[in-house]
Amino acid sequence: MATDPPQDAAEHARLDHRPEPLEATVVRYENGPDRCTVSPRDVDRDRQLTAWLSVNAAALVALEETR
Incomplete structure (x- = not known):
């Protein structure tokens, strides 16, 4: 039977x-x-454009429409 490897304190804190x-900005x-x-919300503009998800707004659907 396989077990998960032990986690150090930093890894445990990251997982917790x-x-x-x-925030969605259109x-x-x-x-x-x-x-x-x-x-x-507090990410700077350069990082927002290079490290976060951007899509065409028409590709999004309201959460209520998918339930």
């Missing part, structure tokens, strides 16, 4: 860390599709 809330364009970026 609650994810920070995310940028509307006149000559192209609107874009939605999901990122933490």
